[in-house]
Amino acid sequence: MVHAFIMVDTAAGKSQDLLDAVSDFDTVQEAHIVAGDYDIVVEADADEVYEVLQTASTDVQGLDGVVDTKTYIAID
Numbered sequence: 001m002v003h004a005f006i007m008v009d010t011a012a013g014k015s016q017d018l019l020d021a022v023s024d025f026d027t028v029q030e031a032h033i034v035a036g037d038y039d040i041v042v043e044a045d046a047d048e049v050y051e052v053l054q055t056a057s058t059d060v061q062g063l064d065g066v067v068d069t070k071t072y073i074a075i076d
Contacts, residue, residue, distance in 0.1 A: 003045050003074040004052040006060055007038040014065030015039045021063050027055045038070070049073065 010018050015033050019040055023031050027044040034041050042060065046052045056071040 001045060001047065002049050002052050003043070004056075005072045005074070006042040006044060006056045007070040007072070008040040008042060008060060008066060009037075009068040010039040011065045011067055018063055018065055022060055025055055025059050027051055 008018065008022070019031055019033055022028055022040065022042050025044075027046045028042055029045050030043040032041050033039060044052050044055050046055070052073065053071070056069055060066060061069055
């Protein structure tokens with residue numbers, strides 16, 4: 001099992017809509033709007049690293065209003 005955190009930077013006024021959208025992805029376990037350098041933190045679980053990267057690079061980044069993402073894969 002691969003566990004990852006996807007940090008999402010959103011355009012102004014898009015955080016809630018994007019939170020709703022990413023929460024529907026199969027690999028997403030939790031997602032929260034946060035204060036800080038990024039606007040949303042997404043927790044994703046998948047069987048393979050490829051699935052997590054697919055979620056981050058295609059699914060999340062493909063949404064309208066996503067400015068940038070950073071993905072951190074847990075190693076514990």
